[in-house]
Amino acid sequence: GESVGLHLPTLSVQEGDNSIINCAYSNSASDYFIWYKQESGKGPQFIIDIRSNMDKRQGQRVTVLLNKTVKHLSLQIAATQPGDSAVYFCAENISGSQGNLIFGKGTKLSVKP
Amino acid sequence: NAGVTQTPKFQVLKTGQSMTLQCAQDMNHNSMYWYRQDPGMGLRLIYYSASEGTTDKGEVPNGYNVSRLNKREFSLRLESAAPSQTSVYFCASSLNRGGTEAFFGQGTRLTVV
Numbered sequence: 268g269e270s271v272g273l274h275l276p277t278l279s280v281q282e283g284d285n286s287i288i289n290c291a292y293s294n295s296a297s298d299y300f301i302w303y304k305q306e307s308g309k310g311p312q313f314i315i316d317i318r319s320n321m322d323k324r325q326g327q328r329v330t331v332l333l334n335k336t337v338k339h340l341s342l343q344i345a346a347t348q349p350g351d352s353a354v355y356f357c358a359e360n361i362s363g364s365q366g367n368l369i370f371g372k373g374t375k376l377s378v379k380p
Numbered sequence: 381n382a383g384v385t386q387t388p389k390f391q392v393l394k395t396g397q398s399m400t401l402q403c404a405q406d407m408n409h410n411s412m413y414w415y416r417q418d419p420g421m422g423l424r425l426i427y428y429s430a431s432e433g434t435t436d437k438g439e440v441p442n443g444y445n446v447s448r449l450n451k452r453e454f455s456l457r458l459e460s461a462a463p464s465q466t467s468v469y470f471c472a473s474s475l476n477r478g479g480t481e482a483f484f485g486q487g488t489r490l491t492v493v
Contacts, residue, residue, distance in 0.1 A: 299479045310384075310470050310484035311423070318479075356422065360478050367413070367438065368482060370423040 279377045286344040288374045290357035293338060298362035302331060302342045305354045305373070314342070314355075319362075344376075352378045382406055386471050386485035393461040393492045401456040401488050403471030411477045412454035413438075414446060416467040417487075423470065429454055430477045461492045 280286045292300075298319040303311035317324045317331045317340075324331050330343040340357050354375050358368040387402045405412065410431045415423040425438030429448040443465060445457045454473075458465060468489050472482040 301481055303484075308487075310472075310486050313481045313483070316481055362478075367425055367428055367477065370415075372420060372422040 276372070277375045277377070279379060280347050282347060282349060282378055282380050284347055286342075286347045286351070286376060286378075288342045288344075288355050288376065290340040290342075290371055291338060292340060292357075292359050294359065294361050295335075295338065296362050297359040299360040300331070300333060300340050301358045301360075301368065302329075302340075303356045303358065303370075304351075305356065307353075311356060347376075347378050349378045349380055352376055384471055384473055384483050384485035386469075386488050388488060389486065391488060391490050393458070393490065395462060395492060397461050398457065398459050399461065400458075401469055401471070401490075402453070403455065403485060404453045405471075405473040405483070406452065407473060407475075407483065408451070409473035409475050409483075410451070411474045412448065413472040413474075413482060414444070414454070414456045415470045415472065416440065416465075417470060418467050426456065426469075428477070458490075461490075463492045466490060466492045 301316040302314040304314050305311045315326045315331050317333050322333050328345045332341045354373040356370050356373045358370045384405045413428045414426040417423050424440050427446040429435045432451045435446050447455045468487045470487050471485045474480045474482040
């Protein structure tokens with residue numbers, strides 16, 4: 268079946284560097300994507316979203332890029348901080364489906380001080 | 381504004397016991413969800429309620445039942461717990477199904493022995 272996946276299960280970066288977390292999706296009918304951050308022992312927390320009619324969206328220190336041609340989603344975190352250490356999930360919503368979010372398996376980001 | 385509140389936070393059950401996980405949201409959201417999270421599996425949808433008065437199966441509904449008690453509350457019941465149901469359970473809500481972000485509770489860590 269079609270599903271959301273991630274290229275890298277773990278990512279280790281130096282504090283102050285930029286981080287890029289990648290996500291591949293296989294359903295061309297997906298029209299809405301979200302990135303969530305999950306800290307240890309907590310529930311997922313919304314970071315940023317993007318709709319399929321856009322290819323880039325920026326938030327505070329975060330940017331999401333969407334490449335529909337290759338079905339690829341990425342989350343860029345600028346000036347990564349120790350507080351950014353967490354597991355990051357991408358999720359997709361398939362247009363015309365029952366409308367529920369489908370989550371990828373997650374990437375663990377570790378920030379070294 | 382508490383967001384999504386789940387109880388209990390931790391629970392240990394013996395095989396065959398039953399229990400109900402409670403969830404309430406105060407954001408006036410129409411849609412509510414129950415997910416389970418297992419290591420390496422990401423978040424998998426158990427049941428959802430698109431609106432008050434409706435419930436539907438998600439990806440992994442076997443062994444569970446749900447009740448949308450009112451607009452605020454959505455409970456998950458395990459009638460006869462099995463070790464395979466050891467997991468972390470998350471309740472979430474969204475304004476509507478599809479195309480909107482979901483807000484998550486803090487999770488219930490359930491162990492079935």
